[in-house]
Amino acid sequence: MPGGPPSVGKVHELAITESIVDAIVEKIGDGPVAAVRLEIGRLSGVVTDSIRFCFEIVAGGTGLEGARLDIDEPSGRAYCRNCRLEFTLDDPIMLCDCGSADLDVLAGRELRIISVEVR
Amino acid sequence: MCSTCGCGGEDGSTRVTLVDGHTHDHTHDHDHAHDHPHDHGTRTVLLEQDILAKNDLLAAATRHRLTEHAITAINLMSSPGSGKTTLLERTITDLDGRRETLVIEGDQETWLDAQRIRSTGSKVVQINTGAGCHLDAQMLDRGLAELAPPDGSLVFVENVGNLVCPALFDLGEAARVVIISVTEGADKPAKYPYMFRTADLVLLNKIDLLPYVDFDVDLCLELIHRVKPDVELLPVSATRGDGLDAWHDWLANRSSAAAPRSEYPRRG
Ligand SMILES: Nc1nc2c(ncn2[C@@H]2O[C@H](COP(=O)(O)OP(=O)(O)OP(=O)(O)O)[C@@H](O)[C@H]2O)c(=O)[nH]1
Ligand SMILES: [Mg+2]
Numbered sequence A: 001m002p003g004g005p006p007s008v009g010k011v012h013e014l015a016i017t018e019s020i021v022d023a024i025v026e027k028i029g030d031g032p033v034a035a036v037r038l039e040i041g042r043l044s045g046v047v048t049d050s051i052r053f054c055f056e057i058v059a060g061g062t063g064l065e066g067a068r069l070d071i072d073e074p075s076g077r078a079y080c081r082n083c084r085l086e087f088t089l090d091d092p093i094m095l096c097d098c099g100s101a102d103l104d105v106l107a108g109r110e111l112r113i114i115s116v117e118v119r
Numbered sequence B: 001m002c003s004t005c006g007c008g009g010e011d012g013s014t015r016v017t018l019v020d021g022h023t024h025d026h027t028h029d030h031d032h033a034h035d036h037p038h039d040h041g042t043r044t045v046l047l048e049q050d051i052l053a054k055n056d057l058l059a060a061a062t063r064h065r066l067t068e069h070a071i072t073a074i075n076l077m078s079s080p081g082s083g084k085t086t087l088l089e090r091t092i093t094d095l096d097g098r099r100e101t102l103v104i105e106g107d108q109e110t111w112l113d114a115q116r117i118r119s120t121g122s123k124v125v126q127i128n129t130g131a132g133c134h135l136d137a138q139m140l141d142r143g144l145a146e147l148a149p150p151d152g153s154l155v156f157v158e159n160v161g162n163l164v165c166p167a168l169f170d171l172g173e174a175a176r177v178v179i180i181s182v183t184e185g186a187d188k189p190a191k192y193p194y195m196f197r198t199a200d201l202v203l204l205n206k207i208d209l210l211p212y213v214d215f216d217v218d219l220c221l222e223l224i225h226r227v228k229p230d231v232e233l234l235p236v237s238a239t240r241g242d243g244l245d246a247w248h249d250w251l252a253n254r255s256s257a258a259a260p261r262s263e264y265p266r267r268g
């Protein structure tokens, strides 16, 4: 399970945060940004607390400095090919109640920048 | 732009929509005061793009180019010390020049692994990631430009020893191989499911040590299958040689059959 205290030691969250800031600056330039809305699914492998922690560091000195981070965390949804049921799951070890691991993940892996509020 | 994989085009996955300054992203018929401070003076710009879009686009372009040149790139990932470099040394020696084999070594600080590979006679490029604990598509792209692998060759990419970060980054490789060794806990696949889920092949290494360690092979295999039901699994010993025939067979099957065309473009 991902989790635990946020730290820069989880460097993939740092790299993810850098990708977020770079992508936004590339799209909208250096103008001041009031808020950023992200979608980080619960099965994405990315810890949102770490993103928040890294964001303060990475955004410093850019137009995103001090911006509010709104993070939607969609639940995981999967379809079990064995019992043909659709169900929600937030555990990265994906197992249907029937015991099968033969699942199609329908949602929960999102890693998206939805929008920014530009001042 | 290539119609097969979409590579080579501009940033196609992004949609930029300017929403007028007085439009809100929530409906307007609610009862709170109209001078809601965060709404006015700001406008919402919809981006709706994958955070890793840039990485994934570049990876797709790399994959396409490698396929065109019949170059097979294998991304090797594991915890520190599971035996990536040892397996590479042994594999290169076993191949004995029957197929040109080149290596890209990802390492945070040192050149030690690259030197070990160099002494097998293989061409090797080192990528030092510094604080970064994984390779990304751009690093591989630069590494390949430096390596200039010939058509039809086999390129191994030793990722930084880490079971967390490399899981998220597509490099443009043909296949992803995750190594776990019997000196680690058998519960690794449960602790790092994201990594194991991206694997095309899992190698269970250091099986020569099984008599001396308390490692539940069945549990480990069960956990791997639970995380990724269709993954291939091979028990090996990179030092003693067990299972390496099967590894070579797997590699041969992975190798692209496409006819080589022209020289791999070298840049910089
Ligand atoms: N007994 C045994 N030892 C092995 C085997 N494979 C590797 N080792 C040993 O494990 C240690 C680490 O091997 P490396 O090949 O350096 O591991 P690595 O994954 O490249 O390590 P990093 O690059 O630091 O992440 C070395 O002492 C190897 O000799 C094996 O199959 N059996
Ligand atoms: Mg190594």
Ligand SMILES: [Zn+2]
Pocket (backbone or CB within 6 Å): A011, A012, A015, B132, B133, B134, B165, B166
């Ligand atoms: Zn990383």
Ligand SMILES: [Zn+2]
Pocket (backbone or CB within 6 Å): A080, A081, A082, A083, A084, A085, A096, A097, A098, A099, A100
């Ligand atoms: Zn089921």
